Amino acid sequence: MTDDLTQIGANAKQAAFQLANLDTETKNRVLNTFADELLRNTNKIVAANQADLKNATDLPAKFVDRLTLTTERIADMAAGLRQVAGLADPIGNVDTGFTNKAGLMIEQRRVPIGVIAMIFEARPNVSVDASALTFKSGNAVILRGGKEAINSNTALVNILRSVLKVNQLNENAIQIIQDTSHEMANQLMHLNQYVDVLIPRGGAGLIKTVVQNATVPVIETGAGNCHIYVDQTADAQMATNIIVNAKVQRPSVCNAAEKLIINANAAEKLLPKIAQALADNGVELRGDDRSQQIVNSILPAADEDWSTEYNDLIMAVKVVDTLDEAINHINQYSTGHSEAIITNDYANAKKFQQLIDSACVYVNASTRFTDGFEFGFGAEIGISTQKLHARGPMGLNEITTTKYVISGNGQIRQ
Template sequence: MNEALIKIGQRAQTAADQVALLDTTTKNQALVAMADALEAHQKDIVNANKADLANAVDMPKKFTDRLMVDQQRITDMANGLRAIANLADPTARIDRGWINADRLQILQRRVPLGVIGIIFEARPNVTVDATGLTFKSGNAVILRGGKEAIRTNTTLADVLRSALEEQGLPADAVQLIRDTSHELAQEMMNLTDYIDVLIPRGGQGLIQRVVKTATVPVIETGAGNCHVYIDKDADLKMATDITVNAKVQRPSVCNAAEKLLIHQDVAAKYLRIIAQALIDHGVQLRGDDRTRAIVPQIQAATTEDWDTEYNDLIMAVKVVDSLDDAIHHINHHSTHHSEVIITDNIERGRAFQQRINSACVYVNASTRFTDGGVFGFGAEIGISTQKLHARGPMGLDQLTTIKYEITGNGQVRH
């Protein structure tokens, strides 16, 4: 095992023990100090990001969009930290308490997870969001980003660590691994003595690699093969507006829609209009035979298309026979992230929400709303697509666990 990585883990454990004991006021003051420091060092951060972008000239636009950090995005990061400071501290509360038949007082208390490892790709905002959420919830974080953003991430981490030091708090609550090799990432996935949970942030390839190879417990996040289903009772304008927004507003993120399903009863009327609206926004459409019979210029979809997260201006389209057909297709092909039905029929909308096996299920609203900030969690550390421990946008509560504190007066069990 890499000695430098072990030392990072040891320092993180020490910091986690210290942060877990901090009161809410101290943590909130530190978060505000980190936000102020980001804004004070905007020039340094932007210059570091320009250097990263200069090395990413051959990367696709969807990649550089996630990588780019400008003054507005720094302001957004800082405001995200301030928003977290204004949220309730989950570790300051007792979930419930009772006295059992043996007259033992039992308290169920919310406590930090400990040391959280984050492996992520070219998303520098993760450095800040993860720091804010883990710190407020009483944890320490070890960050390992991709080589494409190493200068930006290093500068951000240095600014955040300095702000903690100036507050007299452990800077090692935030540590960035600066060796971006795959070998070190693999060792981090097996750092079971020091990391309590690992959260991957990025594309499906990264997430599945971590899930399949890590020995540290993993919370699976991120991959978003999200669907829009247009029911036979959908309003055409609403269907068009939501579909375009879900696909086009920011196609590189995990809550962008990748697939469009449309009921056969309205396909002939609606599909030409919706397809043209998407094409007007630069979307490349791929469809099944029934779709192409209505809009011949759409490319033929392959079997792989139904399981692909594009993160780009590409969308696959399928005509379905019924609500049951749509639900079966989505449950079979989705990554269980976010799905939407557009319908004026309350019963079918409710049935869709009950039967779809995804973290977030919408009626008549864009998948783009799946976001910790939008849900009122402040920033988010990821969108969990699994069922154990956490599901959906992960905020402060999802970075804690429970502990039982039992107090007696001499009881022994017979």
């Protein structure tokens, strides 16, 4: 593979033209072979990942967790590939069809976007997830991962490219940029001639840099300052279980809960139990004055805590008087990712879902379910926190576009 970005772009564009005509049976066969080869090369992938981990001594624990590949995680990636293979192919689907007054038959069909570029941080699974979804949807992909995961990403991509070659398909449907410099990333952000859309995945800093500097179209993803609101009617055990799961199961990911908002009428009874369960799992709590008065182990929260995505075993707590106050606070500080309400009040549940302005809004469930695999997409290319052109976990349909196909029999416009 070359690091000449213009050549990479041209290669991707050519591969995209070929992929657009690939039949579903071939796509699915290749995706299953991708999975087979990942499993067969597990030791090679783990060895490459160990080389990255050896160089990750200065990284925070949350990044090391994202970077680490285990036998189980590789098996999960393979399972995701097989699930993508089992999904319906969106290409060629007709969203709508009609005949206009001139007798023209007009169809709106699903087609690939073309060339999708990814800039992402220390998450090697993105290489596989993005490759699976772009391949199934007929798009070529250009991957630019961080330097922390270069060995892992290269190993994974080389395995996928070898499968393409064996199947006499264009290897350049999947390409990785070896140069992990900021300058190369900046060039990719301006590769308008070849890149149809750029998707960043990573921390708030990376996403902000791409959104502010790219000239190619960008789908903003990722940052997750996620909230859970405990209503006054919430069941104590359900609330505790959900909050601990959302915060503790994997605190370094974007769908982990970062903030706990609790109604004052429930706080005296429920907050001590919830706080103890979180403390038992190593979570540091930072709260407002009212929460500190109820649980004296809660540390004072600073103004910046309400807008911070910790990606760590830290959670901020706020006591509110009403559902409206909770909704207003969440909408002020949320990144538009995932929020949840725990309640036994149907009207409050529906109001929360209606008025919270985020991509995913839960009633009585953990925010950790915001995930393409959990939603049945097989994998995700990212979780969009914007409103155009996609929102929430992006699967196959979200990385296609449409075109109108019109058939006539000699009509001319009068």
